[in-house]
Amino acid sequence: MNENIAASENQLNKNTKDTKEKIQSFGRFLSGMVMPNIGAFIAWGIITALFIPTGWRPNENLAALVGPMITYLLPLLIGYTGGKMVGETRGGVLGAVATMGVIVGADIPMFIGAMIMGPVGGYAIKKFDEAVEGKIPAGFEMLVNNFSVGIIGTIVALLAYLAIGPVVLGLNNVLRAGVEGIVNVGLLPLASLFIEPGKILFLNNAMNHGVLGPLGIQQVNEIGKSLFFLLETNPGPGLGILLAYWVFSKGMVKQSAPGAVIIHFLGGIHEIYFPYVLMNPILLLAVVAGGASGILTFSALGAGLVATPSPGSIFALMAMTPRGGYIPVLAGVIVSTAVSFLIAAYFIKRNNNKLDENELMEAKEKAVELKGKKSKLTVSRIIFACDAGMGSSAMAATNLKSKLRDVGLDIEVINTSINEIPKDAELVITHEGLSSRAKAIAKDAEHISIKDYFHDSEIDCLITRLQKKTNVAGNSEVSETEDNGILKKSNIKLNQKSVEKTEAIKMAGQLLVDSGYVDKDYIDAMLKREEQLSTYIGMGVAIPHGVGSSKSSIKKSGMVVLQFPNGVDFGEEKAYLVIGIAGSGNEHLNILSNIASALEDEEDVEMLKNTKNVEKIYNKFTAETM
Template sequence: MQESIQKFGRALSGMVMPNIGAFIAWGIITALFIPTGWYPNEKLASLVDPMVTYLLPLLIGYTGGRAVAGARGGVLGAIATSGVIVGAGIPMFIGAMIMGPLGGYIIKKFDESIDGKIPSGFEMLINNFSAGIIGAILALLAYIAIGPIVLLLNNFLRAGVETIVTAGILPIASIFIEPAKILFLNNAINHGVLGPIGIQEAQTTGKSIFFLLESNPGPGLGILLAYWMFAKGTAKDSAPGATIIHFLGGIHEIYFPYVLMNPLLVLAVIAGGMSGVAVFSLLGAGLVATPSPGSIFALLAMTPKGLHLAVLAGILTSTIVSFLVASVFVKRAAGRMDDSQLSKAQETMRDLKRTPNTSVSKTTIAGNDLKKIIYACDAGMGSSAMGASTLRNKFKKAGFNVSVTNCAIEAIPADAQVVVTHEKLAERAVKASPQAEHIFVKDFLQNNVFEILSERLANVKTAPILETETPKNQPDSSSMLKKENIKLNCPSTDKETAIREAGKLLFKSGYVEEDYIEAMIARENDITTYIGKGIAIPHGVSSAKEKIKKSGIVVLQYPDGVQFGDDTAYLVIGIAGLGNEHLNILANIATAIESDEDGGEDIVAKLRKTDKIEDIYHIFTM
């Protein structure tokens, strides 16, 4: 049940989140130019209604359709959404969330039904006319039937919400909202439910309290301050950095593990949320649009003229209440805290938010035929190298004679039997190696590829292990990792800044040209370089290899962590690799982690906290 709700929530938020920039643009124009705005301007304010009535729902519909059936699905989703827009007199966000995916689903099923049946030369004709005919039918259906139904549902929900507000019981909503946030329904609640209601209210009154119900950073801030003041060990040490990321950066997910460590703290966030909403209601606070991310800066930017004190008062109240309640539970649990609790809570958080971290294609290679496995990533430079080294070490321990190597996706050999790659690279990997079995993972280090493959190999006779996969006759590691390129106790920051710092070190040390730094950012924007177990290895896209002068590695230690999406990296390892020269160091890291009895957790914890450059240098170059 919980997984189904989370999938539904991810689907809702997945249609809105990619378009947050458009929502913010609408919010800024609304805050500035409506009659109650900062700079009232009737001509410029005329942008407000068309944007909220047409632009935003069409973007949602397109995004929903595209998620189901690519660009073709996006077009059908937008066409279908136009029907509910025209058929209603209110912003049709709910209608867009229905018609967008529906349009994508129908065109996807149609395309599957005619796959391989189109006469040669008629592909474009049939594709274009099928999209047009189906789109026209969906738009008419939406206008005649779906739109009125959604409008009726919307009016019913709005009436219920108005009743709650009029009765003064809106703070009770925090009993549901705050725990749901911890279960990672925050985006679904904010963008899928509260956002559409808030936009309708803001369209008529210039503000809405509903934009504040989920985005209020106060409850989470109170939790982190309580840990900062009264906890022990890693939880206490990491709380200051988490506080900055949460309150200033707006990444609220960072406080969720601290609640999961001590589930009674859900009472603290509920109390904080309720008190904050009560103050917002009492003082008439509201925002003009959804603040995303939920940073204090974003909230203040979306606050209409004259209401900043009311918004700040609600945030301050919820922070104080949450802190006071949380302090009781944190103090009581402080004596029992150890460093493993936060790590376990973070793992629980990942389990709550993610689907299983490994999926397998339909093609399956039998154990007695399995001889060659390829780990592939975009550049073949870092992530795949460590993943391959980890898997190779596991096979060696188990006595299985299987070749495990790594390469860039475009260089996958024709005789590869199993290809392991990141799920976001799935389409490219299958296209590059259609004959192979494909295994898609979320993390190159934290996955169950070995468990999947070892089951097939369990009954296969073992043989002497191949040693040819590990790079031989490589340059001395000291030429690629210098002690002056190991930086300890770096202050917590955002991932782009951390990547740029690593890139600057590579550039200053003569390993790369300065343009390589932007290639590292581009690589991260394409697919995360977080590989698991608190480690990120940023490097450039494959096309930037010409910017590398010689192989080199730099290491930045962030004791309080850097957020890489949903994960926290404590070691950021910048990589510039020519050929395979840098793989020895990556293999050393993977081997050290894999040889640790606790699956690398102790090694990472040691490297995260150490104040001795020698500790890191020894592990990386041993």
């Protein structure tokens, strides 16, 4: 019976882990649709803040840009990006066409519709391309490619217009009705359950001017001010989200947040923070809690405005505040900002802490390739590129696929435009007049220049070479080996006395310096990285390393391991293994993959924490890389 219970618990844990991974993957997908277009949102926000009638520099002529940008441009960009993520460039085109279907006929910006239909369009063309792979006669590639996009685009656009659009509009109506119902029964803080998600769906104007505004005007006539004017226009929840991204995220998100703060809080354009929530929907909890806490504070202190602040900047709120009412209004904004910030910070930090784990997983996948799933002796994919990626390269790719099949080679061949050559391409074939452009894009790939797309001797030589290499790889029973200079036994230090976190990082950094892997200033870069985001990755392991700008301080890739049996405090967790990393290339990925594998086994983790034998750690981390 105990065995059955244990088995059930293991299955439950596995299911929970799988669910968490799916949620994280979904969040990363949403982020991938939104983040490349944040710059466009900021451009729209600046134009709006400047030129609308209540903006800083009202201009009726220039303000004409505002409506079309938010109605058409921004949803189409998201739809194109979502489609391209699923189905590459053709998927992007289908994603934009499908998004147009939800835009037409709607009186609100269709961002949710775009995030649905963009990937749907990309998925549709991807499945079609897979179905006809290798079945298109040479010379008909461009015809099939163009007409397939046109026909499938028609279908998905009609689907979006007739089905998806009405569903999203129906959801908007439900949210609006929810706000009206809660306001009518007097449960104002609960109104945030509808107001904040409704704002993200770009229902802010409908709720503010259609529901809350009329109620506020009536209340002003009775008592001279109204709380209703603060419910939707409070900038606190959005400010908390943007500040949390600014402090705890990294990369492009972190860099874009300060500009968004200015546009949102000072310019009053709340829409600027909506994409930051859309890319991580769990943050709806933060804005709802921030909005509710703000309403409670406004109510308790008797806050109110004399009219709707438009746009909803802190300056506009102050301008609409009656004499003597500034402290209650500011208090509500501050409280809602703090609550939203704290909740958002938790989720953003937790998400970012997965980044190092993701790096380990990528390293693990890379190591699998190096260990034989993708033999270095063979080519797994060939890129045929031409200027447009549709005509000559498509026909040449079809021709090469046929030749490879005839000699028994199962190698993927794809065609693309020069500008769309993948950065990780292994082998690229282009016309000699295009080779220089191709080499500038795929610098690490092998490039073959040809004069004739179909009968060039270089292609025949390539096929012969691939045959020979495949035979060598197939007959080889010994995988490629390389001397492991990344981790040395002398750089595994056991039974270290517990110290402060910064001291442990300095110890690891100094060991990297002494071993000739890095310059002295790399230690400061490791400490700076730790200040930005903890390098603790779970299971008692931390992997301190430098910030991205410290690459110039790395002489060669190397790793060191410090074992602290009693642990080192890394925030709320203890690290028993502190693994210093300096990576100048991909040489250290094999060892990172072994670390990732070891963390999946609790017995391995306990052994690594407590062993007195350097060989055990060395063998575990360098397994199959020697």
